[in-house]
Amino acid sequence: MKVGILSVLALALTGFTHTAFADTKIGFVNSEKVMREAAPAVRAQQRIEKEFAKRDQELQRMAKDLEVLQKDLEGEKSRLSEAERRNKERAFGDLNRDFQRKQREFREDLNQRRNEELASVVEKADQVIKQIAENEKYDLILQEAVHSSSRIDITDKVLKALSSAK
Secondary structure, three states: OHHHHHHHHHHHHHHHHHHHHHOOOEEEOOHHHHHHHOHHHHHHHHHHHHHHHHHHHHHHHHHHHHHHHHHHHHHHOOOOOHHHHHHHHHHHHHHHHHHHHHHHHHHHHHHHHHHHHHHHHHHHHHHHHHHHHHHOOOOEEEOOOOOOOOOOEOHHHHHHHHHHOO
16 A cells, blocks of 8 residues: 555656656757857957057067077087077076076066956856846756757857947
8 A cells, every 4th residue: 555655646746756857948058169259259359459559579589599599508518608599598598498488478468468358258148148147037047067958058149149249
């Protein structure tokens, strides 16, 4: 008798959960695609590239100077006096340290700006996703998933909404 009652209860609960989930509207947003293709993300990347272009060119010039100086030092090593060789090696070492310091500062500044811009894009995307969820009556929108069906993917809606938003 207990087995019969538990079986009936299990069937009833299974039917209830199936009905509850049938009315649930779920969406999925590919965050990586949004961060790569959304208009605000593209504009942010362009701003960053423009902002850091001059420093990047300076670093590239310094790298070429270091390369030329190293080749000159290696080629002239046998013809230089000990004092001249030491002076050139010291100049190379100083330039190399300066280059590495500037390169490290460049990376740190670039990462900081990228993070600032990324936070702004994430905030805009979150607002758009919330607006879509409210307007279209979504119960749940996921941004991370191992697998998602194209049937619930609303990434293109989010991208479209972000491109029209300023």
